[in-house]
Amino acid sequence: MENISGSHVFVKEGIYYFIRRIPVDLRQHYSSGKISYSLRTRSRSIALSRANRAACKLDEYWYHLRTQDAELPGKHLLRHGLTRQAPLLGEDASVTTDVLTLSEAVLTYLRLKGQGRPETFHRAAHRSCGYVIDVCGDKPLTGYTKADANKFRDALIKRGLAGSSITRIFGTVRAVFNFAVAEEGLSTTAPFANVYYDRSAGVSGRSSIPVQDIRTVQGKCKVIDDEMRWLVAMVADTGMRLAEAAGLLREDIYRDESGGWVARIVPHPWRSLKTDSSKRIVPLVGSAEWAADRIHAQETDSKFAFPRYNTTGTTNGNSASAGLNKWLKAYVPKGATMHGFRHSMRDRLRAVECPSDIVDQIGGWHTDGVGHGYGNGYPIEILRRWLNTAC
Numbered sequence: 133m134e135n136i137s138g139s140h141v142f143v144k145e146g147i148y149y150f151i152r153r154i155p156v157d158l159r160q161h162y163s164s165g166k167i168s169y170s171l172r173t174r175s176r177s178i179a180l181s182r183a184n185r186a187a188c189k190l191d192e193y194w195y196h197l198r199t200q201d202a203e204l205p206g207k208h209l210l211r212h213g214l215t216r217q218a219p220l221l222g223e224d225a226s227v228t229t230d231v232l233t234l235s236e237a238v239l240t241y242l243r244l245k246g247q248g249r250p251e252t253f254h255r256a257a258h259r260s261c262g263y264v265i266d267v268c269g270d271k272p273l274t275g276y277t278k279a280d281a282n283k284f285r286d287a288l289i290k291r292g293l294a295g296s297s298i299t300r301i302f303g304t305v306r307a308v309f310n311f312a313v314a315e316e317g318l319s320t321t322a323p324f325a326n327v328y329y330d331r332s333a334g335v336s337g338r339s340s341i342p343v344q345d346i347r348t349v350q351g352k353c354k355v356i357d358d359e360m361r362w363l364v365a366m367v368a369d370t371g372m373r374l375a376e377a378a379g380l381l382r383e384d385i386y387r388d389e390s391g392g393w394v395a396r397i398v399p400h401p402w403r404s405l406k407t408d409s410s411k412r413i414v415p416l417v418g419s420a421e422w423a424a425d426r427i428h429a430q431e432t433d434s435k436f437a438f439p440r441y442n443t444t445g446t447t448n449g450n451s452a453s454a455g456l457n458k459w460l461k462a463y464v465p466k467g468a469t470m471h472g473f474r475h476s477m478r479d480r481l482r483a484v485e486c487p488s489d490i491v492d493q494i495g496g497w498h499t500d501g502v503g504h505g506y507g508n509g510y511p512i513e514i515l516r517r518w519l520n521t522a523c
Contacts, residue, residue, distance in 0.1 A: 141171070141183045148179030150186050158194055163258055231272035234261055237312035245311065250404045251446065260304035263288070273313055274320045281323045295331040302327060339468045340475040349463050350419040359440050362423040364456055367470060369418035369523045371477025371495045372397065374456070374470050375449035376410065379403025380437040385416070385424050388512055392416070393424040397496065403447040410496040412509075415516035418523040480522040490518055 140152045151168040159165060167190070171179045232240065238261045246254055267287045268280040284305075288298045306324045313320055341349075346368055353361035353368075366377045376397050384396045393416035399405050416424045427437050436442040441452045457469045464472065474495065481491045492498065493509050 139180055139183055140187050141179050146174050147171075148173055148176070148183075150183045152187060152190060155194065163255075231274050231318065232312050232316055233270050233272055234264060234276070234309070235270045237261070237273060237308055240315060241308045241311050244315070253404075256300075256304050257308055260301045261308055263301065264305055273309060273316075274318060276309075276323045278321075278323050278327075281327050284324075285327050285329050289329065289333075295329060295333040298329055299331055339465060339472050340479050341464050341468050341472040343476070343480065345464050345468075346473070346476060349460065352463060353419060354422065357426065359438055360456060360459070362426050363438050363441075363452065364460070364470070365419035365423040366395075366416070367420075367473045369420040369477075369519070370395070370414050370416065371474045372414065373406065373410070373474065373496075374452055375403060375447060376405065376496075378438050378441040378449055378452045379447035381435050382427060382437050383435070385427060385437055390513060390516075392512075392516060393421050394512060395420075395424075400447075402442060402445055403449075405496075407496070407498060409492070409498045412493060412496050413512060414494060415512055415519055417516060417519045477522070481518060484518070484521045486518045486522065490515065494519065 140150055142149050142151055148171045149168060150171050151166060153166045154162050154164070171182045173179050173182070238257050242254055242257055246257070264280075264284055267284050268276065271280075285298070285302075288301065293301075302324060306322070309324055310322065312318075350365060350368055353365045363374075363377055366372065367374060370377070372395070377395075379400055379402060380395060380397070381400070384398070385393065386396070388394045395414045395416055397405070397410065397412050397414060399411065405411060432439070434442075438452075441448045453470060460468070460470060477495060478491060481494065490510055494515055
């Protein structure tokens with residue numbers, strides 16, 4: 133990565149990026165200490181020109197901090213909603229300002245639903261709704277129209293985002309919008325619902341890892357025999373999500389009444405779970421059983437099963453994913469990742485004709501149907517028997 137001194141520009145993999153730190157006296161207005169984004173060019177002259185324009189706009193904005201500028205670079209990082217404002221010159225004066233604006237709706241949403249949620253939950257709400265504000269302005273909720281939603285969609289597509297990313301952003305915006313509308317008792321349409329775009333655009337399928345390659349990987353794990361490989365082995369024969377496994381405590385991995393190893397997957401302050409159905413107990417067989425033996429054979433002061441990925445207050449799933457995927461590339465088909473073990477587990481259980489509701493319980497997938505919400509699920513020994521058959 134090359135920094136270009138004094139220009140607020142750096143180069144990464146041939147692409148130029150704008151970067152500028154927020155002045156200390158203004159940081160209370162921002163949710164980040166710096167503004168950084170791609171200038172979308174490989175040309176030095178174009179990048180310097182774009183960066184200079186962005187820097188000038190920021191200088192003007194920081195001088196007149198209480199003004200609004202819809203074209204401000206990095207505006208989606210601002211902590212919005214501190215005050216309500218009258219309509220700006222040229223805006224529709226018929227839109228009243230006694231209704232929550234979108235930025236205020238974000239604060240309401242996070243105040244009521246964000247308690248105990250991870251930082252990523254808060255960041256997603258600020259960032260996704262910030263994108264809307266960048267494109268359409270910070271309007272009262274009743275002021276947004278389907279035309280705004282379509283304009284927002286077109287802006288996301290223009291940014292080159294994959295269909296899955298657009299779906300995720302729209303989902304967050306709808307959640308904030310609908311929650312605030314319900315809380316305020318507003319009568320309005322749902323402009324961000326049913327917006328058409330190609331959800332498959334730019335999305336590459338996540339490949340299952342063939343069983344013969346899984347066996348090769350498991351063999352390499354036992355030869356290298358370190359913490360990173362214990363994590364791979366734990367995921368390979370359980371189908372756990374990588375973050376689920378990386379955030380386990382040593383005490384979450386224990387022997388049940390039958391003497392077999394199991395892993396208790398529950399939410400922790402440092403690692404939440406994706407869904408309610410993700411909370412479960414998984415029998416550890418095959419390479420996962422070996423990993424459990426190795427973890428508990430170590431003398432350590434850490435409470436974590438994988439301390440390498442828990443050095444801060446949050447499990448670093450991104451670090452685990454990057455490092456392990458890089459190592460894995462030598463042994464699995466092109467495009468396969470750690471998440472491929474999860475897909476493979478579903479396929480391996482299908483191959484032995486495991487009932488789908490047992491598969492769902494093992495993997496923490498949601499099972500449709502009212503009846504599945506009753507009772508405590510299948511006994512551990514039933515799950516272990518099917519996993520032993522599949523592994």
